[in-house]
Amino acid sequence: MSESPAALRGDRSIAYLALLPSAVLLMLLVAVPTFTVIMISMQDVGIGELSGRFVGLDNYVWVLTHPSFYQALVNTLIWVFGCVSLDMFIGLGIALLLNQSFTLRGIARAVALAPYLIPTIVAVLVWRYMFHDIVGVLNYLLMKIGVIEHSLLWLNSPGTAMLSVILVGTWKFFPFVVLALLGILQSIPQEQYESARIDGASAIQQFRLITLPYLMPIFLLTAMLRTIWTFHKFDIIYLLTGGGPLNATTTLPIFVYQKAFIDFETGRATATAIVISLILAAMLGVYFVLIRRAEKRQ
């Protein structure tokens, strides 16, 4: 970027002054709490306490050697892998579909975006009702077409809970992928397809040789972003299952919440939160590399 234009150069103090409130607020709400978390994670403190007995890295050792942490980690990986791969696959398919012109496309597009816009609590209530073992429409329909013989306890049995949660997560968040990819698809120059068609390229060849190269950088970027957000998602799982049954859907954020506000083991909770943040930081690093690469290619 270039130097500031002449007319704007003098007002340096205004520039700092304008930024000050934001900086102070972010300092108080993000920087200080983050620092506090690091301090707390090395102490043995109860809930609501700022300082306790200094225990060094004991909390981290506990976290990294305790089976329940690894159970939560495995759950998180299943949740993230399930959601993100379905998000990306379905999102790509629907973006390609919505990129075709057909009558009433506007309505199809609005429907495809709706789940992303509705509040999480609404999605949760509707799906809990549909999953219900007695009055739920899902069991009713599946029994009617003969897929299942008797009602499933979707959210309440360890075997299906994770699957159900992933289903809701995918339904709620795939529209984000549609949005991101549709924007790119619509920016591809149509002439390229026309000349490819004249050269006798099939639809599949056109997709592979024209669409895919345009799509790939944003596709990876979106996948990375969704991975990060899905990784620390708390509300949708907590509201659907509370982490149960038998911890079958306890992902790392829920593990932290339970440790902090139910078991009152603040030190261990914050140590876990920091481990999560380190994992996320690594992913964010990859994200920045992908951004740079995408920018270079454009």
Add this chain to the structure above:
Amino acid sequence: MIDTATPKESANRAHLRQDLLADLQRFSSRFVIYMLAVTMVTAVGFPLYWMVVTSFKLPQELYATPTFLPVEWTLDNYRDLFIQTSFATYFLNSLIVACGATGLSLVIGGVGAYSLSRFRFFGIATFSRITLLCYMLPGVLIVVPLYIYVVRFGMADTLSALVITNTAFTLPLTLWYMRSYFNAIPVSLEESAMVDGCTRLQALRKVTIPLALPGLVATGMFSFNHAWNEFLFALVFTSSERNKVLSLGLATWIGQDNIYSWGMLLASSVLVTIPVMVFYLLVQRKIVTGLAEGATKG
């Protein structure tokens, strides 16, 4: 048999057949597109359809075999919501928190973003990156220390605690989006206004802010949506019935279907969705493009 057709006629016939084939192919590909679109709309839209339909059903119907339209349409669920529950209080609280956090971050973040966009100074790139990091931060990391501070400052169980803490996420978002909106407005416009005798503030008021208005609206919409949706902070910081926001209030009704019927829960879902949908319809174009660009362009 001897083909009596002249070479010209047979060529014509071959041509005709080719046209027919092309038509058939076009027709079948249209058909496939429509089939896919209908499948997509049905699968994605069904939960929303089910929510709306169920909210108009009588309580006794909810436990009978599911029907795709209410046997008898009723507004009882909506009426009961306001008579029997604190729904109105929750709704008002959510409005206060969402509007408060949005207003706060638009004013503070808008000014900050203008500064970030118009001036070059030391550490600016780092500051921008940090704001993005704030937005990516997992809520469970800072919820523990924020809880401690909220209690220390006597703000436990207050709406102002929620307004302020929600800006931890809405402020970075505002800074990030508004900076790119301001970047898109040429500095030369401001400069020429200032050459014509405007002060910086006048130039800002008469030139820049009107041009940035769509950006402010779209950014405000994102912040509002975020705060309207927020659950973790509400869960940890507030507890009394008087201070519950919608996400927390409705969450406490879950599993109490002896008191709160599914009809009421889904009626409340419809009402909670309305403000978001109204906003969406108002600024549709802006959101769709803004969302995709904001998400994928660092």
